[in-house]
Amino acid sequence: MLQANWTSVTRFLFLGFSSYPKVEIIVFVLCLLMFLTTLLGNIILISITFLDSRLHTPMYFFLSNLSLLDIWYTSSALTPMLGNFVTGKNTISFSGCATQMYFSLAMGSTECVLLSMMAYDRYVAICNPLRYSIIMSRRVCLQLAAGSWVTGCLTALVESMSVLQLSLCGNHIINHFTCEILAILKLVCVDTSTAQLVMLVISILLLPMPMLLICVSYAFILSNILRISSVDGRSKAFSTCAAHLTVVILFYGTALSMYLKPSAVDSQEIDKFMALVYAGLTPMLNPIIYSLRNKEVKGAVQKLLIRNPFGTILISILR
Numbered sequence: 638m639l640q641a642n643w644t645s646v647t648r649f650l651f652l653g654f655s656s657y658p659k660v661e662i663i664v665f666v667l668c669l670l671m672f673l674t675t676l677l678g679n680i681i682l683i684s685i686t687f688l689d690s691r692l693h694t695p696m697y698f699f700l701s702n703l704s705l706l707d708i709w710y711t712s713s714a715l716t717p718m719l720g721n722f723v724t725g726k727n728t729i730s731f732s733g734c735a736t737q738m739y740f741s742l743a744m745g746s747t748e749c750v751l752l753s754m755m756a757y758d759r760y761v762a763i764c765n766p767l768r769y770s771i772i773m774s775r776r777v778c779l780q781l782a783a784g785s786w787v788t789g790c791l792t793a794l795v796e797s798m799s800v801l802q803l804s805l806c807g808n809h810i811i812n813h814f815t816c817e818i819l820a821i822l823k824l825v826c827v828d829t830s831t832a833q834l835v836m837l838v839i840s841i842l843l844l845p846m847p848m849l850l851i852c853v854s855y856a857f858i859l860s861n862i863l864r865i866s867s868v869d870g871r872s873k874a875f876s877t878c879a880a881h882l883t884v885v886i887l888f889y890g891t892a893l894s895m896y897l898k899p900s901a902v903d904s905q906e907i908d909k910f911m912a913l914v915y916a917g918l919t920p921m922l923n924p925i926i927y928s929l930r931n932k933e934v935k936g937a938v939q940k941l942l943i944r945n946p947f948g949t950i951l952i953s954i955l956r
Contacts, residue, residue: 649734651727653718653814654909664913665722668715671917675711678924679704685934692934695773696762696877699755700927702782703884706751707920710744713737714916718814734816739797742818745892745915746843747789752885753847753854754781759878760854764861792839799832800825817912848889855882880927887922891915 654661686692686701717737721727729737761772800818806826813820818836822829855878862874891914928934 648728648730648809649816650810651718651721651729651814652810652812653721653727655727661722665719668913668917669719671921672711672715672719675707675917675921678921678928679708682924682928682934695758695778696755698778699751699758699782702751702785703748703755704924706744706748707923710741710748711916711920713740713744714815714912729816734811734821735797735801738800738816738818738821739793741815741916742793742796743790745789746792746839747785748888749843749847749892750785750788751782752881752888753850754785755881756851756854756885757781759881760858762877763858763874789843792843796836796839799835803827803829803832813909813912815912815916817908819908844889844892848885851885883926884919884923887919891919 654664682704683701686697686704714737717729717733721729758773762769765772796818800821803825804827805824809824811820811824822832825832858874858878862871865871865874891911
């Protein structure tokens with residue numbers, strides 16, 4: 638079925654930002670900087686989480702999973718675009734497009750679930766501190782992380798297959814810089830109601846429902862924090878949640894605007910801009926947000942870089 642419907646299309650052509658030739662070079666430079674910063678920041682975060690025993694906690698275990706997701710997602714979304722800009726081809730094969738679409742969906746879906754698991758971790762840490770190590774045991778953390786990955790990968794497979802079985806009727810021009818599923822749907826020349834229904838159901842499962850879990854978790858957290866009499870205690874409790882809340886707002890705000898916007902709003906240029914934020918800016922900011930005011934992370938980074946010839950310069954920047 639899949640091969641029969643797609644044989645007329647072997648390669649796709651990206652329009653990208655070709656309508657704005659003067660902007661293309663700026664977009665390329667910004668995307669390259671975001672990509673390199675994302676790789677560097679998240680690789681450092683994963684490394685220090687693995688190497689520093691003080692960071693062998695559930696919070697940093699989930700954070701390292703988030704960093705891995707960000708690296709994978711940004712690589713799948715931005716690497717082909719950067720390569721096409723350098724070569725000037727702006728094309729991608731059918732198999733490459735299908736693979737890119739699947740991994741982008743899988744990583745994004747997994748992050749939706751993982752962020753809700755991280756909210757649950759913060760809830761247990763603040764509302765049940767004496768039982769934290771028992772509730773959030775290594776086995777439980779592994780199960781929650783594995784559940785997030787499996788859920789994301791399976792839902793992405795369902796979404797991808799619902800689109801790939803449709804007929805494109807020879808249309809191969811994608812008005813985007815990546816094989817984003819909504820952009821692919823616009824190439825289809827048959828009824829897409831089933832695929833759109835599948836996407837709507839999965840979007841509701843992976844966006845509003847995890848957000849509800851996050852909101853409920855933070856409602857209990859806020860209620861518990863307000864009962865703390867010490868100002869320092871309140872400040873410390875708020876600081877442990879501030880980074881996660883910031884990431885949640887950035888991620889879900891962008892995702893909701895992309896996948897649950899009203900059908901009357903249909904601007905491809907806005908979609909491209911939001912996709913850039915979703916694929917480049919948010920993954921780049923995650924390690925910065927989590928380390929900017931986190932003494933544990935900054936101390937671990939300093940310890941990791943202390944033997945590096947450029948360690949003194951980097952440490953001074955971190956300070």
